[in-house]
Amino acid sequence: MAIVAASGGVASASRTGGVTASTGRSSATAFDGSGMWIWYVNQSNGGSIPGIIARARAHKVRTVFVKSGDGTTYWPQFSQVVRPLQAGGLKVCGWQYVYGDRPGDEATVAAQAVKTGADCFVIDAEAQYEGKYSAAIKYMRKLRSKAGKHYPIGLAGFPYVDYHPSFPYSVFLGPGGAQFNVPQVYWKAIGYGVDTVMGHTYLWNRPYGRPIYPLGQLYQDPARSEIIRFRKYARAEGARGVSWWDWQEATNTGWKAVGDPLSAFHHGVVKDYATLSQGGGFFDLVLWAQEHLRGAGQSAPRTGVFDGATTRAVKKFQRSNGLKVNGRIDKPTWIALLRYPVARASAARLSAASSGHSMPRAKRYEIPPPALRH
Known part of the structure; x- marks a missing residue:
């Protein structure tokens, strides 16, 4: 598959899953505004509920994302804090790191946080889920059956889609999946500037049609100017909210930058889509x-x-929609394609899709694994 950047311009306003895909417009949810992620409650303001509430308010943090599970293990810390934090005026969402070995049991753990009163839920799926399409389908179906069709769910995955060809984004972000895309845009850990990392993230995530709520980093003590620029870039992209990893590793400088007023962003963003063509x-x-x-x-x-048959199908689609016929899935083609719904993923269908094709390894990991994010 050959890859080039698409031409610039204004993104489509097509809707997917009840939200405007390109602009991030949606009804108010716990994802909107500023959010802070909590890994260990006892390492966040010493576990003091009044302290967490006071600090969140002081820095205009509206939502806290509290770890509620790891694989098939539920974390009781979530049950202990969800109601008190909500009583203090905060939105409280659960999040779970998942592995895909026992997806049904993982979904049960996720549903426990929903039942306990989470305002939203986020799936942290990373390297362990690469190539596991059937597991992703089983997890999402069971979670949806327990949480409900419209319950707000986000996916916090790798930001560089093109680095992870066999990660099942199309399941986690497809019909019946998460309505919110929360890529881990840890620019300092990735090793490039904010603009480069955000631009690459949006370029490759936009085609999945879900509103993007970028997750930035406060660990590794990034500069205040970088945190501010991240916020400005997200706002220029139309994001209705951003969140930060994570509470226990944030410095006072980081906290201040999260809540400071923003001045105008004088560098426009080009709302591109990644272009695909035959090969690979x-x-x-x-x-x-x-x-x-x-x-x-x-x-x-x-x-x-992306084989010859796909190229022929693309050309026929372009011709029937009055587009330039070039056989590539470029920006105008993506915008037109995303107007057409797809069926909910089935294990049999995706098993057939991957049969005869080995699941490729990640090209590289742009961010280190969770255990090393300190």
Whole structure:
């Protein structure tokens, strides 16, 4: 698969899952505004509920994301703080790190946080879920069956989609999946400037059609100017909220930068879509495009590989929609494709998609694993 950047311009306003895909517009949810992630409650203001509430208010933090589970283990700390923090005026969401070995049991743990009163829930799925399409489907179906069709769920995954061709973004962010995309945009850990990392993240995440609520970093003591620029960039992209990893590692400088007023952002952002063309091996974003082509009535294969048959289907779609016929899935083609719905993922369908194609490894990991994020 050949990859180039799409042309600039204004993003589409098509809607996916009840939210405006390109602008991030949605009804008010716990994802809106400023949020702070809590890993260990006892290491966040010493576990003091009044202290957490006071600090959040002082720095205009509206939502706290408290760890509620790790794999198949529920973390009681969530049950202990959710109601007191809500009584203090905060939105409280649960989050869980998942592995995919026992997805049904993991979904049960996630649902426990929902039942306990979480205002929203976030799935932290990373390297362990690469290539695990059937597990992702099982997890999402069980969680949705317990949480409800419209309950607000986010995915906090890798920001660089193109580095992770076999990660099942199309399941976690597809029909019946998470309505909110919360990529981990840890620019300092990745090793590039805010603009470069945010630009790459938006370029590759935009085609999934979910509103993007970027998760920034306060660990590793990033400069105040970088935190402010991250906030400005997100606002310029139309994000209705950002959040920060994490409470226990944030410095006083970081806390202040989270809540300080923002001045104007004088550098416009170009709202691009990544462009795909023929060549290469399995890639989840190609599978996502093929599903949309089929939803539009084209006889595209369901392989996740951009082959000759896919190119022919793209050309037919472009011709029938009055687009430039070039066989590439460029920005105008993405915008047109995303108007067509796709069916909810099934294990049998995605098993067929990957049959005969080995699941590729990540090109590299742009951020270190959780245990090393200190």
